[in-house]
Amino acid sequence: MAEELRIKREIRTAEKDHKQNLERAREVSDLGRELATTFEKDNSLDPVDIKRLEKLEKLAKRIRSEAGGSEDEVSMEKRPTDLVEAINCMAKVSASLNEKIQETPRQVVSATIIDKANVLLELIRIVRSFSPRVQP
Numbered sequence: 001m002a003e004e005l006r007i008k009r010e011i012r013t014a015e016k017d018h019k020q021n022l023e024r025a026r027e028v029s030d031l032g033r034e035l036a037t038t039f040e041k042d043n044s045l046d047p048v049d050i051k052r053l054e055k056l057e058k059l060a061k062r063i064r065s066e067a068g069g070s071e072d073e074v075s076m077e078k079r080p081t082d083l084v085e086a087i088n089c090m091a092k093v094s095a096s097l098n099e100k101i102q103e104t105p106r107q108v109v110s111a112t113i114i115d116k117a118n119v120l121l122e123l124i125r126i127v128r129s130f131s132p133r134v135q136p
Contacts, residue, residue, distance in 0.1 A: 018106035025101035031056040032094025069114030074122040083130040090123040
């Protein structure tokens with residue numbers, strides 16, 4: 001009986017963690033889209049955008065960690081050459097990461113999710129390198 005209760009508790013905890021990860025993924029997608037939209041409108045990153053970028057980085061690290069990943073060397077096919085391209089790529093990868101997480105069952109460890117999170121983190125670093133005011 002005690003074993004059964006323990007197992008049920010573990011399942012509830014795993015389901016709760018998965019729901020939180022799904023919410024993080026939605027937030028990552030929203031933040032990426034918001035950053036791209038405001039940058040397109042203003043052609044610069046303001047202090048609110050810098051906070052969004054920091055939050056995006058924190059969420060991406062958490063998602064990567066929850067997926068069982070760690071900081072790896074990232075190989076990107078085509079690295080962005082300017083800030084506009086970097087922010088647009090970041091928004092696309094954010095949306096793609098969200099889609100992958102939403103469609104992946106909680107019991108599955110996905111190398112794709114880990115790779116996308118690592119690419120997103122690399123894009124955040126690239127955005128920071130193009131914009132001196134965006135340093136952590």
